Amino acid sequence: MRATFLLFLAAVVLAGPALAHDAPGGWQYEQYCCNGSSHNGDCQMIPATAVRIVHGDYQVTLAPGDHRLATRRHIFLLPQGTARRSQDGEYHLCLYPTEDTPRCFYASDMGF
Numbered sequence: 001m002r003a004t005f006l007l008f009l010a011a012v013v014l015a016g017p018a019l020a021h022d023a024p025g026g027w028q029y030e031q032y033c034c035n036g037s038s039h040n041g042d043c044q045m046i047p048a049t050a051v052r053i054v055h056g057d058y059q060v061t062l063a064p065g066d067h068r069l070a071t072r073r074h075i076f077l078l079p080q081g082t083a084r085r086s087q088d089g090e091y092h093l094c095l096y097p098t099e100d101t102p103r104c105f106y107a108s109d110m111g112f
Contacts, residue, residue: 023106025088033084033094033104043094043104044068051091051107056080058105060093069099076102083107 021037022028024045034043050066052059054077062074084106086092092106 023088023092025090027087029092029094029106030084030104033096035096040068042069042096043092045090046093048091053080058083058107060091060102060105062093067093067095067099069095071099074099076105078102078105080107085109 021034021041021043023043029041029043034041036042044067046060046062046066050061050063052061057080058076058078060074060076060078062070062076064070064072082105084104086106086108089108090106091108092104093102094104095101096103
């Protein structure tokens with residue numbers, strides 16, 4: 001019993017914290033934002049053509065294929081103040097728990 005407990009404890013210590021998965025540019029999405037890996041996770045780069053600035057907000061219009069989880073057209077209105085800083089100058093969107101729910105949106109600095 002003690003040996004089993006020690007093996008469990010060692011596995012927990014060696015495993016360390018779960019890490020967020022990497023964006024294509026090599027930086028990591030924040031742990032709160034991502035679930036899964038770079039192959040099946042809910043965060044990924046989206047086309048710049050899917051994003052417009054409208055009245056101080058980001059309007060994100062996703063079509064199927066713009067994000068791995070998008071199976072139909074979506075229009076999200078996201079406040080600029082809630083956007084996280086993209087480290088590669090591209091737009092990224094995390095959808096969780098469903099494709100209907102934007103959890104995190106990454107945009108590059110706009111210089112103001």
